[in-house]
Amino acid sequence: MQQVRVLVFVLASLSIGKTIAAQAGQAPGHALPMAGIVTFSFNSAVLGTAEAQRDLDSLQKKLTPRQQQLQKLSDALEVEKKQLTEGNSKLTDAEKAQSISSINLKDKQLQREADNLKSDFETESQQIYQRVAQRLYVFLQKYAQQHAYAAILERGSDAAPVVWYAADNLDITEEVVKAYDHQSEAAATSLPDKPSADRPQSPIAKRP
Numbered sequence: 001m002q003q004v005r006v007l008v009f010v011l012a013s014l015s016i017g018k019t020i021a022a023q024a025g026q027a028p029g030h031a032l033p034m035a036g037i038v039t040f041s042f043n044s045a046v047l048g049t050a051e052a053q054r055d056l057d058s059l060q061k062k063l064t065p066r067q068q069q070l071q072k073l074s075d076a077l078e079v080e081k082k083q084l085t086e087g088n089s090k091l092t093d094a095e096k097a098q099s100i101s102s103i104n105l106k107d108k109q110l111q112r113e114a115d116n117l118k119s120d121f122e123t124e125s126q127q128i129y130q131r132v133a134q135r136l137y138v139f140l141q142k143y144a145q146q147h148a149y150a151a152i153l154e155r156g157s158d159a160a161p162v163v164w165y166a167a168d169n170l171d172i173t174e175e176v177v178k179a180y181d182h183q184s185e186a187a188a189t190s191l192p193d194k195p196s197a198d199r200p201q202s203p204i205a206k207r208p
Contacts (some may be wrong), residue, residue: 036150037150038170038172039152039153039155039163039170040152040154040173040176041155041156041171042133042136043152044157044173045177045180048173049177050181051132051181051184052129052132055131059124059125063117066117067117069114070110070114073106073110074110076106077103077110077132080099080103080106084099084103106118135180136180139151140176141181143176145151
């Protein structure tokens with residue numbers, strides 16, 4: 001059923017393209033109808049924007065001290081485990097039990113802090129993605145209208161394609177990212193101290 005819906009949508013888009021060509025006085029099959037239908041990889045575009053890369057890089061730098069601390073705890077724990085193994089024959093049963101208990105406690109603490117770090121990274125990176133995705137979605141609507149596109153189809157990725165085939169010259173992902181970055185830089189330059197106005201919310205869900 002999903003394939004049928006996609007096929008109907010594509011056929012409808014092709015029909016729109018032919019109408020545009022006819023109105024322009026060009027025969028079907030000319031480049032104009034195809035120019036009216038392009039592909040776009042939304043997920044790649046969001047992550048490819050300078051804004052997303054900048055914010056994700058800042059997030060990584062913010063969390064780096066915690067990562068380094070976890071690495072130190074992990075290294076120290078490995079040393080304790082090695083010492084326990086090498087000196088096992090010299091320890092009394094009480095000393096062995098105490099060492100094992102200490103190692104297990106530190107191991108659980110390390111795992112807990114690692115899970116917290118992972119959760120914080122996923123939450124904040126998700127927030128970054130959603131913020132940029134909503135802005136890019138709004139920008140994409142204006143961009144499509146300015147270029148008179150009949151339809152923009154989600155291309156997906158090579159690993160998970162949505163459109164099974166489309167010529168490479170139909171993909172506008174890179175040029176949209178460049179245009180988005182350009183307008184973002186222009187806005188930041190012209191309004192350095194003013195907060196951004198509320199932007200329309202888009203029906204976008206984060207793609208894993």
